[in-house]
Amino acid sequence: MGRRAGNLITIGSFDGVHRGHWTLLDKTVLEAKKRNLVPMALTFEIPPRMVIHKYPDPSVLTTPHEKEWLIRERDIEKVESIDFDSEFANQKSYYFFKYGLLQKYRAKGIVVGLDFHFGIHRSGSVYDLVRWGQDFGIPVWVLPQFKWRGEVASSSWIRTLLQAKRYKECMEVMGHPYSIFGQVVNGRGVGKNWGFQPPIFNWNRTSFSRREFLSSEDGSCRRNLEAGIKKGAHFWGCATSADVPRW
Helix, strand or coil, rough: CCCCEEEEEECCCCCCCCCCHHHHHHHHHHHHHHHHHEEEEEECCCCCHHCCCCCCCCHHHCCCHHHHHHHHHCCCEEEEEEECCHHCCCCCCCHCCCCCCHHCCCCCEEEEECCCCCCCCCCCCCCHHHHHHHHHCCCCEEEECCCEEEECCCCHHHHHHHHHHHHHHHHHHHHCCCCCCCECCCCCHHHHHHHCCCEEEEECCCCCCCEEEEECCCCCCCCEEEEEEEEECCCEEEEEEECCCCC
16 A cells, blocks of 8 residues: 655754654654654754744754764655745744644644744744644644753753763764765775775865864864774774864
């Protein structure tokens, strides 16, 4: 039997795609399977609050490419990244619900967190979403905040852990290693004398901007990192040394 037309959608910044986000993503997949719908995630390249409050240098845990890869690892089949510009920010909440979620993204079910707000000045709340969903026959699931060892798992908390160099705790909250994605390029062949070929990454500010993780007082970073190389279904564990100039 074919799938019904439409998507079961979850919405959020999903920066870092941590354990708290997993609850939303996994619920979306579960309910989509029950209803024979496609599980879909709507997200943003830059977290909306960083745009609203005009952060001079937004610092994200994951680039758009990394975020999509991590979201799809939770069995979400569609990932749509929204550009949170002034036009989008000034939409009325009901307009976004009816013409965005229902018409453009064909939502047949919606999963959000308890603190979810939408529309101009964050005027729309989960209570509006549930009420309007009932009017249109669209089920809405509102999930409580996920706590990890007594603390609410959030991207802000993870950034605080990174800045304090508490990397082990950071990875525990995230539920996965703090990943670096980049293009593997040819080096000078020095590693041949070591019995294996170490990976050489090529990245730039666009693909890697997490300064609080790779930074030091002298403006560069030479730090051993737990890392690995993934290609297709294969994964190779390795150790790398990063040397990243300050931009």
